[in-house]
Amino acid sequence: MSTSLSRAAAPESAERVYRKVFFRLVPFLMLLWVVAWIDRVNIGFVKLRMLDDLGWSETIYGIGAGIFFIGYFLFEVPSNLLLQKIGAKKTIMRITLGWGVVSVLMMFATTPEMFYVLRFLLGVFEAGFYPGIILYLTYWFPANRRAKAFGMFMSASAFAGVIGGPLAGWIMNTMDGVAGLSSWQWVFIIEGIPSIILGVVTFFYLTDRPKHAKWLTPTEREFVQAELDNEVHAEEKQHSMLAALRGKTIWLFILIFFCIIAANSSLTFYGPTLIAEVGFGDPLVVGWIMAGINLLGAAGMISAGFISDRTGDSRIQTSISAALGAVGLAGAALLIDTSPIGAISCLALALVGTMSAIPVFWQMPNRFLVGAAAAGGVALINSIANLAGFFAPTLLGSLKDSTGSLAPGLLIVAGVEILATILIIALVPKFKESAKTTTISVPVVETAAEVAQVAVKDGGEVKA
Template sequence: MSSSQPATVTVVSAESVYRKVFFRIVPFLMLLWIVAWIDRVNIGFVKLRMLDDLGWSEAIYGLGAGIFFIGYFLFEVPSNLLLQKIGAKKTIMRITLGWGAVSILMMFATTPELFYVLRFLLGVFEAGFYPGIILYLTYWFPANRRAKAFGMFMSASAFAGVIGGPIAGWIMTSMGGVWGLAEWQWVFIIEGIPSIILGIVTLFYLTDRPHHAKWLTAAERAFVQSELDNEEHAENKQHSMLGALKGKTIWLFILIFFCIIAANSSLTFYGPTLVANVGVTDPLAVGWIMAGINLLGAAGMISAGFISDRTGESRIQTSISAALGALGLAGAALLIPVSPIGAIACLALALIGTMSAIPVFWQMPNRFLIGAAAAGGVALINSIANLAGFFAPTMLGSLKDQTGSLAPGLFIVAGVEILATILILALVPKFRETGKTTTVPVSTRDAADAAEVNVVEVQA
């Protein structure tokens, strides 16, 4: 007689599994977002010399800075749908190589027309990266662990300010005239090269889905996939992109994020100008001041993500953060002619509040969208809302030309951002994450890889 073999039980620590996933994926995505953000916003530092060299007005700069988001808007949804079809690593590689090449070509932007074309193309190539990463992280983290991953990834934009500001300042004070090129041209060249390198690395480093992850054990892959599968079948989530578009919820989130991005883009493209307007004229000093402010913004984003994951709450957090951003913008507008230190402190408050709102905001639409609705919906929210990145800098540049001051534009942007707080508190339903999976059967896909594993026990 043959005796039956007892089932083998593999004990998996949930914290250990997600820690492994986190450190494998998130730091690399942060690095990609740092170089993307630097290539997107280095125009804010380059402006301090480029406008004088070329004889351009603030209106030309504002339109060029903002036209990036038109290309971004037009190509973002198709890019995210392509990511779902062909995978993350191919899509992200294409995006990274494209924006790196265009960033380097910005050195030739010596006429307003070419400036507009290249900024538009930069938006075209970067389109899909940010919402693609938001979607990609939903492939790896369930909702109750997602805000921390979002917060860490998105904090890279603040770290880009910490790194990019001093680098741009150093280039602009030391590279002028080298090989016959202006200092602002060197900023585009030096800061575009890392994107090309990282685009190639992406193809070999990233893993599309958990069941492809050879760096996880079979039991770990089964556990992660099972948690995600359980979440996908939640009854309160919209699976159809068409169904999501017919409802009011996705349009509400577009309007809320539009208000937040109006403030974020204003601070991004005009933060260095504000610092210069209160009397700091050395580009390197401006870079270091913006670095310190962005470091505080990064701390705010990371803290917001951790708090949201711990409490399961996103609605109140997002609304409070947006309100702080609005308060900082209004305070900076009031203090520019009165107190340089006060204006810079308010700029820091505005950046902390606005940036802290962003990672926690994404928890709200992800409560309602899954599958194709998530792929298209996240991209649609981000692409339409990011049109604020066109309108806000364009408006600020035009008003600064007319009035000679940033204050009127900053007051308008503060009013737009406080609208986000009102919309969230008045219209977004309350939601709190409850319940955790404790026992997960190994999927048949992983059973083929590890036949001896029958049950995965999850340790909290």
């Protein structure tokens, strides 16, 4: 067997194996994230009609948009630990079915109380999906291949904006009054049903670990697992969740990601409002403008993943991206009352910078956490940091009610995001990820374990 395994260990064959893994898993995970993101943020478009129909204030909207993240916070760590225990496909199926049902039930949110309850439940059911996928991808890709996979997966949130904005605008312009329902109710119905369908498909499509992948050959399964095992043994990381919590590093990453998420949630829930306020009132036009901006964001996220894998410097790249996001937010705040095109251009810069920071950010904590610490730590970072998703929209809604403008809130959020850059530069230790492959010549080996031993010894990728 040895020749086939040694061929799999060669750089060109390794690329073929990981391409196979990538195209089997990442496009489907992206599809799940697209529908999840649409169901999470369609409230930003629905708001353009819902508030007028129901007579709600910006403060009610801000609290409802943000309370999603309270449910998210409370249930995210248990969900991720459950994923590690029972497997990805069962966990992700449960999550997807749950949020799909709640998304459809949002059509009944005609009182603030019901709005808050359903948004909270949406957060409860979606909790664990995003950090669960981050963890799940570490089961399949070694560190020097992860940023590209992370970037592609996370770019789905931007593609969701490309699809979801025009779709919500079209539904609101064409479905009002059909079957006696308001246009915003149809948005929740039409955009929630695909999640229910995909939840069922998930159980039959996903594979928990490489060793269970019947779509890989035995040789390919051994090779992927050997690379992952080699990586765990070759690096000194924190395996204990309690050890991770006692250290300062995880809390530093929580604070950094909190600052980034504050900006991201502000752009998500108030981007359509900003576009409407500078003079574009038609929901379909708002949707198309947001689609274009999100397309740029998707390009930024994908490019960030490729650049990070090539350069191995996620620390500097994350800090620069966050700084660009902060500059864009500040520019949008300063230009919102004077220059519609300038404000929208700055909104685009803010979204591209902020979204580009997110996939590369995860390369930093993944350098320090593995095992139980990775399962709980990634979820803990994401769940606590996502509390910014509650505070930022609530702050923006309250300030808009009291001042009549988005500008003060946007300036505050810009200041929060620039803090992420400062914290990374000042406090995150410098490290260099394995960006480039080292190829070496070795004798033909007989087992995956031998491949791993050679890789440990020589610190490179094996070439037969």
